[in-house]
Amino acid sequence: xxxxxxxxxxxxxxxxxxxxxxxxxxxxxxxxxxxxxxxxxxxxxxxxxxxxxxxxxxxxxxxxxxxxxxxxxxxxxxxxxxxxxxxxxxxxxxxxxxxxxxxxxxxxxxxxxxxxxxxxxxxxxxxxxxxxxxxxxxxxxxxxxxxxxxxxxxxxxxxxx
Numbered sequence: 001x002x003x004x005x006x007x008x009x010x011x012x013x014x015x016x017x018x019x020x021x022x023x024x025x026x027x028x029x030x031x032x033x034x035x036x037x038x039x040x041x042x043x044x045x046x047x048x049x050x051x052x053x054x055x056x057x058x059x060x061x062x063x064x065x066x067x068x069x070x071x072x073x074x075x076x077x078x079x080x081x082x083x084x085x086x087x088x089x090x091x092x093x094x095x096x097x098x099x100x101x102x103x104x105x106x107x108x109x110x111x112x113x114x115x116x117x118x119x120x121x122x123x124x125x126x127x128x129x130x131x132x133x134x135x136x137x138x139x140x141x142x143x144x145x146x147x148x149x150x151x152x153x154x155x156x157x158x159x160x161x
Contacts, residue, residue, distance in 0.1 A: 026109035042120040051088035053110035061107030067100040
């Protein structure tokens with residue numbers, strides 16, 4: 001089964017949004033990759049839930065992830081699921097930098113992966129004069145990166161580094 005991606009949904013102003021993404025891993029499709037266009041924006045994939053389908057056999061299903069966020073890009077196991085013991089796991093807080101590849105290391109699945117795709121847009125302080133922009137003017141000032149959701153900037157208490 002192919003992954004589904006709703007990143008083509010934008011607001012009227014065609015501003016990148018916080019969108020759902022997901023895929024299914026099984027014996028025929030043991031890998032699934034989340035890729036983004038090279039649009040010079042920063043993209044993050046927030047992993048939310050990994051769960052077994054109803055038709056999963058009572059066997060151990062191990063899911064690993066490979067990303068720029070992982071050590072040397074090597075696959076790292078993130079979930080071990082078994083229908084009779086642990087059919088679902090919430091992985092709130094796991095942020096990955098695309099491209100991200102999910103791998104079914106063992107088992108036959110089906111394993112479903114749900115995540116949210118966030119696009120960050122860099123923006124300078126709006127009262128800077130663009131015609132007379134000089135990098136020296138920014139000395140000591142921070143350039144903020146705030147998420148854009150349906151055309152609105154979201155203020156967060158956590159600063160992106």
